[in-house]
Every structure is written in structure tokens, then in C-alpha cells.
Amino acid sequence: MTATPEGTVPEFSAAVAAPGTVAVHGEVDLATAPELRSALTGALRRTADGGPTAVTVDLRAVNFFDSAGVALLYEVAAAAALTVVVTAGSAVDQVVRISGLSRVLRVSQVPAG
Amino acid sequence: MTAAEPLDWPLTDPARLAAVDATGLLDTPAESAFDELAALAARLTGMPLAFVTFVDDRRSYWKATVGTGIAPEDVCTRQNAVADSFCQYVILADAPVVVTDAAQDERTRGNPSVTTTGVRAWAGYPVRGPDGHVLGSFCVVDLAPRQFSAADLEVLETLATAATREVALRAALRRAQDTTVELARLAARQELMARILGALHRKLDPIEELRELASVVVPDLADTATVHVLRTPVRPGRRPENLPVITDRVATAVIPEVPLPAERTGLAWHGEEGDPVVEVVRHGRLLRRPATPDVPRWARSTGSERTFLAGVDQVVVVPVVVEGLVVAVVFFGLHRDREPWDDEDLDQLEEIARYAGLALANSLTYQRTRDSALVLQRSLLTDPPAVPGLEIAACYAPAGHDEVGGDWYDVFALGSDEWAVVVGDVVGHDIAAAAAMSQLRSALRTLATDRDRSPAATLTRLSAVNRALGLTDLATVFYGRLRHGPAGWTLRWCSAGHPPPLVLAASRAGVRTLGGDPGEIALNRFLPGVYSDAETTLAPGDVLLMYTDGVIEVRGTDLAAGWDELAARAADALHLGVSKLCGELLPKGCHDDDAVVLVLRVLP
Numbered sequence: 089m090t091a092t093p094e095g096t097v098p099e100f101s102a103a104v105a106a107p108g109t110v111a112v113h114g115e116v117d118l119a120t121a122p123e124l125r126s127a128l129t130g131a132l133r134r135t136a137d138g139g140p141t142a143v144t145v146d147l148r149a150v151n152f153f154d155s156a157g158v159a160l161l162y163e164v165a166a167a168a169a170l171t172v173v174v175t176a177g178s179a180v181d182q183v184v185r186i187s188g189l190s191r192v193l194r195v196s197q198v199p200a201g
Numbered sequence: 202m203t204a205a206e207p208l209d210w211p212l213t214d215p216a217r218l219a220a221v222d223a224t225g226l227l228d229t230p231a232e233s234a235f236d237e238l239a240a241l242a243a244r245l246t247g248m249p250l251a252f253v254t255f256v257d258d259r260r261s262y263w264k265a266t267v268g269t270g271i272a273p274e275d276v277c278t279r280q281n282a283v284a285d286s287f288c289q290y291v292i293l294a295d296a297p298v299v300v301t302d303a304a305q306d307e308r309t310r311g312n313p314s315v316t317t318t319g320v321r322a323w324a325g326y327p328v329r330g331p332d333g334h335v336l337g338s339f340c341v342v343d344l345a346p347r348q349f350s351a352a353d354l355e356v357l358e359t360l361a362t363a364a365t366r367e368v369a370l371r372a373a374l375r376r377a378q379d380t381t382v383e384l385a386r387l388a389a390r391q392e393l394m395a396r397i398l399g400a401l402h403r404k405l406d407p408i409e410e411l412r413e414l415a416s417v418v419v420p421d422l423a424d425t426a427t428v429h430v431l432r433t434p435v436r437p438g439r440r441p442e443n444l445p446v447i448t449d450r451v452a453t454a455v456i457p458e459v460p461l462p463a464e465r466t467g468l469a470w471h472g473e474e475g476d477p478v479v480e481v482v483r484h485g486r487l488l489r490r491p492a493t494p495d496v497p498r499w500a501r502s503t504g505s506e507r508t509f510l511a512g513v514d515q516v517v518v519v520p521v522v523v524e525g526l527v528v529a530v531v532f533f534g535l536h537r538d539r540e541p542w543d544d545e546d547l548d549q550l551e552e553i554a555r556y557a558g559l560a561l562a563n564s565l566t567y568q569r570t571r572d573s574a575l576v577l578q579r580s581l582l583t584d585p586p587a588v589p590g591l592e593i594a595a596c597y598a599p600a601g602h603d604e605v606g607g608d609w610y611d612v613f614a615l616g617s618d619e620w621a622v623v624v625g626d627v628v629g630h631d632i633a634a635a636a637a638m639s640q641l642r643s644a645l646r647t648l649a650t651d652r653d654r655s656p657a658a659t660l661t662r663l664s665a666v667n668r669a670l671g672l673t674d675l676a677t678v679f680y681g682r683l684r685h686g687p688a689g690w691t692l693r694w695c696s697a698g699h700p701p702p703l704v705l706a707a708s709r710a711g712v713r714t715l716g717g718d719p720g721e722i723a724l725n726r727f728l729p730g731v732y733s734d735a736e737t738t739l740a741p742g743d744v745l746l747m748y749t750d751g752v753i754e755v756r757g758t759d760l761a762a763g764w765d766e767l768a769a770r771a772a773d774a775l776h777l778g779v780s781k782l783c784g785e786l787l788p789k790g791c792h793d794d795d796a797v798v799l800v801l802r803v804l805p
């Protein structure tokens with residue numbers, strides 16, 4: 089098959105880095121949020137098998153995070169103990185604080201470096 | 202079914218199981234042929250999950266999955282037990298199964314997946330083997346109840362047929378490994394269809410879809426392709442009542458040896474002898490015109506005689522039907538140096554026209570809903586009222602391609618000496634976002650005016666309303682009450698996760714931000730919000746600048762930089778009237794989010 093995908097999709101990935109931890113790369117927006125959602129549901133299901141219902145999302149390699157991502161994190165925070173890892177002072181860190189997310193999940197700030 | 206057959210017949214039918222086994226697809230990694238069909242189904246129906254499954258007597262194997270995030274080679278995870286699957290119902294029924302709410306549906310409410318994985322809406326069409334056995338299903342899944350439109354089901358039926366054909370291709374591949382020519386032909390055909398599918402669904406503009414259709418067929422299947430769009434769609438199968446039929450020739454594609462006919466509008470087809478447009482409408486399906494040494498009369502009158510003079514001597518005409526009406530007619534031409542089309546080629550041309558109809562139906566639906574959402578949103582964003590002692594202006598910029606958005610602003614009176622100012626942003630860029638915006642806007646108006654509540658109490662109620670009614674997954678709102686008292690204007694405000702407004706002093710002495718770090722909980726469907734009020738005074742000359750994130754959020758820059766930049770631009774434009782100031786602050790050029798600016802100045 090030679091059908092080519094639409095050429096402008098920015099690189100994005102969400103992979104289970106360790107049990108209960110999802111590492112995200114790229115831009116989180118309306119287009120990529122569904123993929124992040126399934127990665128998070130996958131990680132949640134896995135921990136629900138035995139461990140506590142908790143999940144950590146590493147957002148340090150995310151360079152854009154819009155309201156579709158914020159909505160998703162509210163949803164996950166309602167279902168599990170959620171920790172997000174961000175680079176202190178980064179754009180994602182700011183979004184997490186402004187949008188009120190920091191009141192419903194744990195923010196682990198890692199100094200830039 | 203006879204009385205002797207077990208209840209789970211034909212799930213356990215040995216002939217069916219043998220056919221499933223013969224596909225050779227069980228426990229094999231994902232392949233693009235099936236993945237692309239599933240991805241297309243998810244995209245066209247708007248469902249988050251899609252599968253192509255093959256089902257034996259124990260489990261449903263997911264040859265393709267979309268939305269589950271399972272790796273292509275992870276063959277162990279790509280399956281569930283037959284008893285947990287919904288595919289079993291397609292096999293038991295030997296027919297499509299559509300479930301709009303699995304928790305209520307008698308057939309499915311006992312299925313463990315309803316509680317374990319939350320499957321609520323499910324639609325599956327049979328994928329059949331060469332002898333007609335149902336091997337598995339082509340299905341889409343949602344975790345919330347939903348209805349399926351006729352167009353959704355048509356998409357699924359068509360794509361399930363494509364999956365069935367893909368299975369047949371595999372069977373042919375194994376059965377006849379010596380007839381390599383035949384195989385190459387089959388494979389090329391499948392590949393072409395895949396390319397056409399991909400091309401057609403990339404565009405949301407119907408005319409663009411038709412241009413793609415023309416260009417993708419040449420030169421693999423035809424030497425010329427010309428698309429005529431009917432000004433007024435007509436019912437196929439009978440002679441059009443109103444003649445002439447008027448068409449616009451919107452797209453043409455040709456091999457290099459043939460001159461390209463110009464795009465032309467207002468071509469008239471009077472239904473005279475040999476008129477291909479009127480004849481194909483009456484015929485209702487593919488029409489083959491005999492090879493002719495002469496240039497047909499209609500070609501002269503429509504400015505395409507040069508195509509025939511260049512050696513095109515065979516033409517087929519195919520109608521493109523959308524929702525029961527012929528909306529376009531496609532002419533395919535073949536150069537005299539080429540092998541004539543055989544029956545299978547003609548089938549394929551007809552099939553392409555059918556896909557084009559589906560793609561068009563999809564893009565037309567998209568345009569209709571988008572247009573109504575735009576109207577809805579614009580109708581709510583009216584000029585702010587005049588308020589004594591204040592100068593107020595608002596403006597709105599849609600995203601890039603005049604997209605629908607969920608941003609809004611509102612200014613309204615609360616009694617005689619108090620005013621409400623609101624800026625909000627609902628996630629999404631579709632009809633659902635526009636509808637949720639309109640509902641939140643009116644809910645906030647109602648809550649703010651029906652009794653004397655503080656902004657925080659109002660937003661706490663609004664949060665509860667949003668959760669109870671499930672209006673939107675996420676919205677941010679800034680709501681302020683402005684009161685004029687003996688000491689001047691005071692603003693009592695509350696923000697639900699909204700980017701903080703700025704207050705700029707006329708003296709340019711500095712910029713204040715109203716809250717925001719950390720912000721209070723955004724309105725969302727999942728968690729309740731409890732809010733608190735803050736208060737500030739506005740001195741004469743102060744400018745209060747409220748906005749949505751589209752104003753500051755540009756990919757690649759962070760919010761702090763966005764605010765600094767916004768504050769700097771506002772300070773530079775502070776001498777302007779509020780309307781001009783608003784316009785200055787809206788993002789310029791191309792941007793992918795919509796944006797609202799609401800500016801208010803306290804008159805001296």
C-alpha cells in the first residue's frame with residue numbers, strides 16, 4: 089500500500105515508560121489527545137490489575153499543551169491519583185498552574201537542565 | 202437454524218472455523234491494509250475506537266485496532282474472549298449489529314465488556330470469507346451511548362466490503378502462487394483503491410474531493426478524468442424533469458499527451474440524442490459510450506473536442522450519488538493506444554464513483570454542521586451594551602480557516618448600578634463546542650441574574666450545572682461584577698482556570714494581572730469546582746483587558762512570554778479608543794485557535 093498519511097501531523101508519542109508511567113513527546117492538542125488518552129487508559133488499567141490506581145505522566149518533552157490536554161488530565165485526575173512531571177517554569181508548567189490543574193493533581197517540578 | 206444446531210451456531214460451525222483459519226490472519230501483526238480501513242472508519246464516523254476482527258470459537262482476534270494504543274506486533278494483547286466480544290453477535294446474526302447503548306440493549310447488557318471496558322455504543326458489519334461465512338467484524342466503538350446516522354452505517358458497510366475484498370486478495374495470493382500476473386493485477390487494484398480512499402478523505406471541501414478523484418485515477422485507470430458538478434442535483438433512474446441540466450466542469454486530469462480541457466461553468470445539457478449527462482442520469486449507473494472515430498457533438502459544444510482529436514476514443518460516464526441524488530457526473534476517457542477497459546476495470550470505475558459519493562456526503566455534512574455552528578456562535582457575539590462611565594469594546598477572530606470555536610464574551614446589566622463582564626473558552630472547534638458555549642453562556646446569565654450571587658457562588662453553581670448536564674469536558678471562564686459606587690468602580694471577580702486579565706493604568710505606571718497563578722479549577726465534566734472571590738478597584742483611565750488563550754497562545758512560545766508581549770502591545774496602544782485597541786490586540790495572520798478580546802476603560 090502506498091497511501092500516505094497527511095503530511096503535516098507533528099511528531100507525537102505517548103509510551104508507557106515504566107509501570108504506571110507514561111512519557112509523552114511532542115504537541116498535545118485536539119489531534120493528539122485521543123492517542124494520549126488511550127495511553128493513559130492503558131497505563132491505568134495495568135496498575136488497576138494489582139497496584140494502586142495511580143499514574144504518572146511525564147510531560148517534560150511536551151512543547152505544546154492546549155485545552156484538549158487540560159480536559160484529558162481533569163478526566164484522569166477524577167479517576168486516579170495523577171502526578172505530572174514538568175520542567176519548572178516551562179510552558180506546560182504554566183498551563184498546568186493557570187488552568188487550575190495543579191489543584192487536582194500532583195505537580196512534580198524538575199529544574200530545567 | 203434447525204433445532205439440532207447448538208445455540209452458539211454458527212460461531213462453532215466447523216466450516217466457518219475452517220474459513221477463519223484459512224485466512225492465515227489470526228495472531229499476525231497489524232498490517233496497513235486493514236489499519237487504514239479501520240482508521241478511516243473511526244475518522245468518518247467520529248468514533249474513538251475501530252477494529253477489524255477475526256473470530257474463532259474462543260476469541261476475537263483484532264487484526265486492526267484504532268484508538269487502543271496497542272502496538273502492531275503485540276499479537277497477544279490484540280484480542281479478547283468471544284464471550285466478552287460484541288463481534289459474536291454479528292456472527293450469530295449473520296448480519297450487521299448496531300447497538301446505541303449497550304447497557305440498555307437486551308442483546309448486550311449482560312456482556313462483561315459493558316462494565317469492564319465501558320463499551321456503550323457499537324456498530325459492526327460482517328467481514329466475510331470467500332464462501333460467505335462471517336469471519337469477523339468491521340466495527341467501531343464508543344464509550345458513551347450514541348446514535349448512528351445513515352451515513353455512518355453506509356461508511357461501515359462500504360469499508361467492511363473493502364475488508365472482505367482484502368481477505369479475498371490474501372486467499373488468492375495463497376491459492377494461486379503460480380499465476381503471478383493475476384496476482385500482480387489484484388494487488389495493483391487493491392493498492393489503487395487504497396490510494397483513492399486515502400486521497401478522497403483527506404479533503405473536507407467537496408470540490409477538492411472531486412479534484413482528487415480526477416487526479417488519482419489518471420493514469421492508472423484512465424487517460425482522462427473530468428468531473429462535472431450539477432448545479433441542481435437530480436434523482437437518478439429517470440429523465441430529469443427540468444432541462445437543460447446545468448453543470449460546472451470543476452476538475453480535469455489528463456495524461457501528458459492529451460490537452461487539458463479548461464474548467465468551465467454553466468455548461469448546458471439539453472438531453473438531445475447522445476447527451477451523456479442526461480443519459481447517465483436516466484440510466485442511474487455507469488454508461489459506456491462506444492469507441493468512436495468522430496468527435497461527439499457534445500464535446501464540441503462543451504469545449505472538449507481537442508481531447509478527442511488527441512486520440513481519446515473511449516468514454517465511460519459515471520454518476521456520483523449523494524443521499525439519493527446525482528450531484529456530479531464523471532467522464533473517464535481512454536486513449537486509443539491503450540487496452541480497452543475490461544469488465545473489472547469498469548466495476549472499479551463505478552466503485553470509485555461510489556467512494557466519491559461517500560466522501561462527498563461526509564464533507565457536505567461537515568460543511569452543513571460547520572456553517573450552522575458558525576451562525577450560532579456569531580449570533581451570540583454581539584456588540585456590548587453602552588454603560589455610563591465606561592467605554593467597552595469586544596472583538597472576535599476565528600481560527601485560521603474561519604473555523605468554529607467555543608470562545609465567547611458577554612456584557613449584561615445586573616440591576617441598575619452593576620454590570621457583568623464575562624470571557625470564556627470551551628474546548629473544541631466544532632458544532633459541539635459552539636453548542637456548549639451557547640449553553641454555558643445562557644446558564645451563566647441565568648445564574649448571575651436570578652438572584653444576587655457573588656461571582657464565586659455563580660461559578661460554583663455553573664460548575665455543578667455543567668457536570669450535571671455534561672455540557673462540555675472543559676471550559677475556562679472569567680466572570681466579574683462591576684459596580685459603580687461613591688469611591689468609583691470596583692470589580693469583584695472570579696476565574697475558573699481562565700488566563701488572567703490585565704489591568705493597565707492610564708499613567709502607564711504598571712500592569713496588574715487578576716489572579717491566575719495558580720488558577721482555580723476550570724469548569725470540567727469530571728470534578729467539581731469550588732471558587733473564591735477577589736476584588737479590585739479600577740481608577741479613572743484604567744483599562745481592563747480580558748481575552749482568551751488564542752490571543753497569547755502561539756505554538757512554540759510560553760504563556761509568560763505571551764502575557765509580556767500582550768501587555769507591551771496594549772501599553773503601546775493605550776492612547777487608542779477601545780475599539781481600535783481591541784483590533785490591535787487580536788492575533789494577526791494565521792493562527793490555529795480562535796480568540797476573543799474584551800476591553801473596558803474607565804472614563805475619567
